[in-house]
Amino acid sequence: MPKPLQVIVVGGSLGGLFAAIVMKRLGHTVRIFERNPTPLLHNQGAGVVAGGDTQAFFNNFDATKRPIAVTSKLRQYLDREGRQIHEEGLAQKMTSWDLLYYLLRANFDGVKSGYCKVPEPIEGEGKGIYEYGHLVKDVREAGDKVEVEYEGREGNIEKTLADLVIGADGPSSTLRKILLPDVQRKYAGYVAWRGTVPEQEASLAAQKAFVETFTFYHAPRTQILSYVIPGENGALEPGKRLINWVWYCNYPEDSSEFKELMTDCEGKHHHITLPIGKMRKEILQGQREYAKKVLPPQFADIVCGTKQPFIQAITDVISPKNSFFGGKLLLIGDALAGFRPHTAASTSQAAFDAQKLYEMMSGQISLRQWEEETMEYARYMQRSGVNMGQRSQFGNHPLAQMQDMARS
Template sequence: MEKQHITIIGGGIAGLTTAIALKRIGHTVSVFEAAPHLRPVGAGISLGPNAINAFAALDLKQALLGRGRLVRTFHILDHRGGILTRTQVPSDLGPGVLCIHRADLHAFLLEQLDPKELHTDRRVASLVQDHEGVTVRFTDGGEHHAALLIAADGIRSAVRRCVLPRVQPRYAGYAAWRGVVHLPGMGDIASETWGPRGRFGIVPLADDHVYWFATSNALENDARFAAFRIADLQRHFAGYHTTVRQVLAHASDEHLIQGGIHDLPPLEHFAHGRVLLIGDAAHATTPNMGQGACQAIEDAVLLAHYLHNTPDATTAFRAFEQDRMPRTSWVVRNSRTIGGVGQWQHPLAIALRNALIRRVPPRIGQRRFDLANNVRFPHIPAVSEPGLEKTTSTRTRMAVHH
């Protein structure tokens, strides 16, 4: 399709990666972020082989790999530290999972864009579509017009409220805490501990840092858990194995992040005229498969692919929707199931679960990992590259999930 100006709402991972991908195929972009400053919210993040392959399609893989730590082995443990199951990243899937501080990933994405394309402190009030494009109106009274609008503004998307006002995030049933500590000597294995007080994850990052997260069953907006500090978490997980207690001993209240875990029910459509929902605005998932950011990055690359290889936006959006809806629904559904099982609290249920997990052949868990991560993407040619021919192949080695 012909090159156009495109509005992107949201300056997080989804929005910035989309801006990079769309600029690469010749479109101009304006990114609008509601926050006063482009500061990432979060701690660590894991980018699976699928996300790394998506960045490879943008010729950014090698530059990105140096920003984090590659991990190939993942353990699920019981609360005493015994191994329930192991997952390995097969060599044919690439160098591993890139574990990176969210701030470092955000900074990397910002480096690929012109600051003039980024606009902060702009909150969406309403949208108006016509045959020429989309006009977004902001709460400060300003407005912006473009041919297309990509909504990448997260699980509580203001754009989604305009086109799907009845859709609301759904609570997963547990609260979460996150942080990053400096803790040398933790090795190259990521782990998640499942026990009677909730789950505790430990993920190695670059420069001897460790990303940790914890979950506990809670009512939505539970004031008691919202007030938890590190000392409370230390008491809460006091019966867990030594490594959990060691990580919490190095954690501080200053950088503690707390919040409930939500996802989105499957939407009937991502495309609404000249407006397209992507990332968490379209298919927010619980974090149990480490696929939230990965799916947003996949969105960005495949959107660029379809816009480059179809005659008009309507056709591109339809193709994108048909491609992405089965896969993202599979991720949301499986991630929610994993989280539910991991949050069991009753001692008998936990004993049964752990016994069953230990008896399940490793290939079963490995298959789920492969389905989520074993994806290849067509190269997205830059406008400056010779022979900007259309790329007719889409993803390869990708199963359709229902």
């Protein structure tokens, strides 16, 4: 392929940045089209398990060389009274969405932040441009190129040509809807309440249960988990970190409770995510009271201590293919397959796909091999997530505490 290729990456979150950095390092000109109207994406304060593929990507492509993770030294399960009932000596790395995002932006387009120093340009790398407020409207094959039609920041409709288009625009991918309109993202019947508490503000009992420990509690139709993640500006020092929690609760799709849950303080209904700061006071207070009734005291402490949690509806989606127009348009990460969070593999999938993209574009593997390996990863992890979620929320988890839960 000639250099530099003109590459458009649709989606400017972690997955898009992974792919964009790979292509930039190979010497190509890369434009990210991000639909968000602001230059920086909003941080929801979400924790991320830094799996092997994520760690490998940062080892190979992060020129800041900044440490990214807190180590969780063991996994444990609590009973309703907060006592440990099971322990596994399994160490894992935990990080945060915001730390990864700002490190990637520093590498891609030199965004300055308190998270890291912007690295010096690397010899031979291409140009990276982050185009916010760009909403893709259509794509079509145009000879040996792809034509992208989009709405710009001023509301004008424009067209541009690219040698390669990479779709990394999340589980509700616009590109996937254009190419495969019959592939639908479907609600799985439960949501994840998510939030963080500063480590130093948690009770001593909560700190003992969660600091550097991956901790779970299971009961019929619910589970909650917690681990420590980097704090402000990616701080890794003890006392400056955050305790991150995720609480899965069932809400039938056609229930009034689910509709009320996803309606914000301004009366707007949200289909997938209820953002930070948008929750109605009565909903938050009701969940805090529920937490005190049904959760171990350490978990109830951090749920009630979270000032502004957010809600993510759990969904399923997977594309039957990830290559279009003879390999000139590719889907990666969540745009290819949206995993349930139980897998802790969403970020890892994007990192894996991007590293395989590097191998393909540098001639180490073929397009067909890239398609096969990334599709195999997507199918396996998507299926695993469904199985884990169904067992936990609708079946019988082996470590679930058998008690009567007040909600469906």
